[in-house]
Amino acid sequence: MTLPPLLLLRTPSPKYPDRTLGTLTLPLAVKSIKGNSLNLTLTTLELPYLDNQNKCSCIPCGEYVILPYNSPKFNKCFKVYQWRDSVGNPLTLAEAKQRMGVLDSGMELHDTIKGNGYTRADILIHVGNYPRDTQGCILVGLGCKSSLSATEGTYITESKKALEQMWKWWNQCSPTELTRRKREKVGLVIKNKGE
16 A cells, blocks of 8 residues: 655745745554544645745645655755656656656656756755744644744744654654655645645
8 A cells, every 4th residue: 555645735825925834744554443544734834935946935836755864954854856757857746656667767856856947955844933944945843823023923833843743654654664665755745725
């Protein structure tokens, strides 16, 4: 059974044009008593979408892959990758899955994100609470609060605990499942709410 991709639903707000809040849903491998899928949902904070420009925009909506990464600045976090064909066009997760195992599929996993004429490197999922804590990466938290300060606006809370939960989610599976996750890669789908 292939684990469904993570889903990041963004909710841009005209009230705070310098940030984009959202939710990141991580599917759990266990089921409820009624047989329903269970999920872990985290809060996200990103920069606004400004055509994928370096250090001032979140990445475009699309389909990506995440893998564990040890950052010199943020330590244990996750890195966002993009499947691309032989001429550099981004592939959907379904297109990449179709090509897996095919010799000379012309498909490569890149740690740079292409979109709108820009190529972005080192997009991570890491700790942070405010827009000043990111240069285009995805910050995770357990919730959000509104600051009394007009300049701070809404921010995310308990970011370290949220990233710890994400690591527990990654490591919750058996050694066989963990090997499969690394081999098959874990998908990340990013959408704007309502699309």
